[in-house]
Amino acid sequence: MRPTKVARAAGTGSSVPVECCQICGHAPLDRALSLGYMPPVNQMVPIGQVARQQPWFPTELLHCRNCDLVQLGLAVDPVIIFPPEYPYTSGTTRLLRDNFAELQRESAAMLGLGKDDLVVDIGSNDGTLLSNFQKAGSRVLGIEPTDVGDIANDRGIPTIKRYFGPEVAREVKTEHGPASVVTAANCFAHIEDVHAIVDGIVELLKDGGTFISESHYLIGLLDTLQYDTVYHEHLRYYSVTSLKHLLEMHGLEIFHARPIPSHGGSIRVYAAKRGTHAVQDSVRRMLSAEPRGEAMAKRLAAFRRDVTLSKLRLLSMLRELKEKGRRIAGISAPSRASTLVNYVGLDQDVIDYVCEIAGSLKIGKFMPGTQIPVVDEARLFDDQPEAAVIFSWHIADELAPKLKAKGFRGTLITPLPVPRAL
Numbered sequence: 001m002r003p004t005k006v007a008r009a010a011g012t013g014s015s016v017p018v019e020c021c022q023i024c025g026h027a028p029l030d031r032a033l034s035l036g037y038m039p040p041v042n043q044m045v046p047i048g049q050v051a052r053q054q055p056w057f058p059t060e061l062l063h064c065r066n067c068d069l070v071q072l073g074l075a076v077d078p079v080i081i082f083p084p085e086y087p088y089t090s091g092t093t094r095l096l097r098d099n100f101a102e103l104q105r106e107s108a109a110m111l112g113l114g115k116d117d118l119v120v121d122i123g124s125n126d127g128t129l130l131s132n133f134q135k136a137g138s139r140v141l142g143i144e145p146t147d148v149g150d151i152a153n154d155r156g157i158p159t160i161k162r163y164f165g166p167e168v169a170r171e172v173k174t175e176h177g178p179a180s181v182v183t184a185a186n187c188f189a190h191i192e193d194v195h196a197i198v199d200g201i202v203e204l205l206k207d208g209g210t211f212i213s214e215s216h217y218l219i220g221l222l223d224t225l226q227y228d229t230v231y232h233e234h235l236r237y238y239s240v241t242s243l244k245h246l247l248e249m250h251g252l253e254i255f256h257a258r259p260i261p262s263h264g265g266s267i268r269v270y271a272a273k274r275g276t277h278a279v280q281d282s283v284r285r286m287l288s289a290e291p292r293g294e295a296m297a298k299r300l301a302a303f304r305r306d307v308t309l310s311k312l313r314l315l316s317m318l319r320e321l322k323e324k325g326r327r328i329a330g331i332s333a334p335s336r337a338s339t340l341v342n343y344v345g346l347d348q349d350v351i352d353y354v355c356e357i358a359g360s361l362k363i364g365k366f367m368p369g370t371q372i373p374v375v376d377e378a379r380l381f382d383d384q385p386e387a388a389v390i391f392s393w394h395i396a397d398e399l400a401p402k403l404k405a406k407g408f409r410g411t412l413i414t415p416l417p418v419p420r421a422l
């Protein structure tokens with residue numbers, strides 16, 4: 001059953017509570033975790049501006065015992081969480097670039113894509129994913145509502161600046177023909193009415209076409225304690241179980257699923273109209289490893305306890321450094337850093353500043369909800385603080401050697417899954 005009440009915050013200028021499961025409509029939902037109140041991660045106040053009133057929203061995870069979707073308890077108006085100057089671009093992380101190149105190779109080999117095939121990417125960002133399909137000779141089209149779409153158009157990847165839905169799907173189909181492949185990488189968790197998106201995808205796909213989605217993976221999130229990826233942009237936290245439930249409601253069948261490294265642990269899922277492809281063993285393997293119902297409720301209770309402990313451990317580690325008079329900086333200010341800093345309660349007297357690479361739009365602003373300034377990374381190498389917390393700890397393996405090579409001599413700390421010095 002489709003949800004009778006979609007939590008639609010768009011146009012309200014504020015927020016709307018999620019009262020029934022966004023996939024299956026089940027109610028009531030169980031409370032799994034509360035991180036308290038959080039500021040929007042992309043609203044950063046410029047340094048020097050007089051402090052003004054800022055919105056804070058309750059941040060709670062709910063579990064549906066029927067389809068096992070874990071979802072945020074509140075939908076916030078996209079105007080608040082996706083300001084037009086939205087600073088995120090997918091082309092800036094090597095891991096993501098590599099992943100998208102690999103997605104193209106895997107799908108082209110599995111589906112036998114040729115020159116006439118149209119590949120449409122929903123939430124196409126700066127066109128990084130599509131550039132791989134374009135290089136391989138396929139026709140490509142991006143759909144991206146934010147200004148980041150201009151970057152894609154400038155680099156020659158045709159991009160429509162609209163919100164995707166059944167209407168846009170019909171227009172695209174009329175103008176460009178049906179799509180052989182529709183991709184959605186990490187926007188599937190962001191959009192309020194997920195059923196309208198899947199309706200649009202089904203509309204746009206040709207007979208025998210494939211939908212490929214990449215989503216942050218709930219099970220990996222629980223295993224590696226990534227509560228810091230919980231913020232208001234992410235309305236839903238998928239497992240193969242819950243994705244299967246959603247796609248089956250639209251006549252789509254998952255025929256391949258596998259874990260990928262993006263964003264600290266994601267899943268890539270291939271789906272097509274039921275019966276188009278033989279279902280690969282990967283699907284059964286992933287499904288059977290996922291807890292369901294009561295087992296998932298228990299898993300979530302353990303997660304909740306571990307999240308609390310990790311906060312106390314990190315505070316205790318930072319307290320020891322402060323008692324010795326050490327200076328502590330932060331490394332990088334991704335969205336997830338906002339959740340961590342605010343949940344743990346770090347402020348400008350614990351973390352002197354957070355460094356971003358030169359050119360980042362976040363430099364010159366305060367970390368959301370705090371007065372911790374974001375500064376050019378160069379300051380880290382001049383100052384040489386005794387310790388630095390890597391807030392993008394999920395790519396610490398990529399960052400730590402770079403920081404050392406550039407001359408940082410202090411101790412690097414990863415805050416999660418267990419706070420430790422590298």
Ligand SMILES: [Zn+2]
Pocket residue numbers: 021022023024025026064065066067068069
């Ligand atoms: Zn449900």
